[in-house]
Amino acid sequence: EVQLVQxxxxxxxxxxxxxxxxxxxxxxxxxxxxxxxRQMPGKGLEWMGAVQPGNSDTRYSPSxxxxxxxxxxxxxxxxxxxxxxxxxxxxxxxxxVRFQIAVGWLKYWGQGSLVTVSS
Amino acid sequence: xxxxxxxxGTLSLSPGERATLSCRASQSVRGTSFAWYQQxxxxxxxxxxxxxxxxxxxxxxxxxxxxSGTDFTLTIxxxxxxxxxxxxxxxxxxxxxxSFGQGTKLEMK
Numbered sequence: 398e399v400q401l402v403q404x405x406x407x408x409x410x411x412x413x414x415x416x417x418x419x420x421x422x423x424x425x426x427x428x429x430x431x432x433x434x435r436q437m438p439g440k441g442l443e444w445m446g447a448v449q450p451g452n453s454d455t456r457y458s459p460s461x462x463x464x465x466x467x468x469x470x471x472x473x474x475x476x477x478x479x480x481x482x483x484x485x486x487x488x489x490x491x492x493x494v495r496f497q498i499a500v501g502w503l504k505y506w507g508q509g510s511l512v513t514v515s516s
Numbered sequence: 517x518x519x520x521x522x523x524x525g526t527l528s529l530s531p532g533e534r535a536t537l538s539c540r541a542s543q544s545v546r547g548t549s550f551a552w553y554q555q556x557x558x559x560x561x562x563x564x565x566x567x568x569x570x571x572x573x574x575x576x577x578x579x580x581x582x583x584s585g586t587d588f589t590l591t592i593x594x595x596x597x598x599x600x601x602x603x604x605x606x607x608x609x610x611x612x613x614x615s616f617g618q619g620t621k622l623e624m625k
Contacts, residue, residue: 432614442553442561442604442616458613459517492560501608502551502566509560 399423401431401493401507408513409483416479417510419493426469427451429495431476432503433467437489445491448476449498483514518543518607522617528625535592537620539605544585546609552581552590553604555619561604565590592622600624 404418419431432447446457450469457467466479476493493507519542529535539550548568553561563572565581568588578599581590592599605617 434616441619442555442606444614444616456613458615496608498611500566501549501611501614502563502572503553503561503606504563504566504572506560506562 399495399505401495401505403491403493403507403510406511406513408515410516411482411484411514413483413514414479414481415483415512416477417491417512419476419478419507421474421476421495424495426474427471428497430498431469432494432496433465433476433478434492434494434503435461435489436492436509437486440489445478447496450474450476483512485514485516487512488514517613518545518610518615520605520607520615520617522603522605522620524620525618526621526623528623529595530625531595531597533595535590535595535599535622537590537592537603537622539583539588539590539617541586541588541607545588545607548584549607549609549611550583550588551606551608553606554599554601555604556601564603595622597624 400422402420430447433445435443445461448455448467448469450471469476490509494503495505523538550568552565555561578593602619608614
């Protein structure tokens with residue numbers, strides 16, 4: 398059974414750094430891309446970017462380029478989403494998703510990680 | 517980047533009625549690289565439709581979809597109480613620079 402299990406809720410202050418995780422199981426981790434989707438409070442879904450764990454190829458949506466870092470550690474089947482300096486506007490739920498580059502529908506989602514940035 | 521615009525923003529209907537949700541792309545979507553998702557409060561989105569018209573595993577046949585190019589439609593015949601949720605469209609033609617619509621809230625009248 399394919400599972401994406403994300404790290405828990407985080408409460409951080411503006412300017413702090415953060416790295417959240419998405420641990421995959423039930424399939425060969427390097428054969429699928431892992432993407433990240435943001436959902437701000439009461440708002441819609443936003444595509445942030447994705448990583449191919451097999452070769453670490455990473456692509457970012459223009460809106461998120463330079464704002465976050467997406468990475469993966471194939472040795473532990475885990476993908477990451479990282480911020481160097483959080484802002485209040487980073488508050489939201491972050492989902493990881495699994496997909497194939499040629500067939501980009503998103504059947505498998507993590508449960509979501511709530512990130513709250515507040516002073 | 518392809519921008520997707522969903523309409524209406526909110527749709528108020530009663531169980532048993534038919535729902536028609538639309539999604540328009542700012543430029544033509546490659547092939548049939550289009551999907552629809554349902555999201556309920558506090559839950560991750562669920563894939564309903566992929567490749568513009570194919571139902572995902574376990575999705576009831578009251579859900580159907582069509583479209584190509586820049587115009588796509590999701591239809592739900594005979595609404596059930598569990599269908600009231602938020603629906604999102606997604607294009608994946610410009611992989612992996614995917615994009616979502618802003619959502620249509622389907623609420624019970």
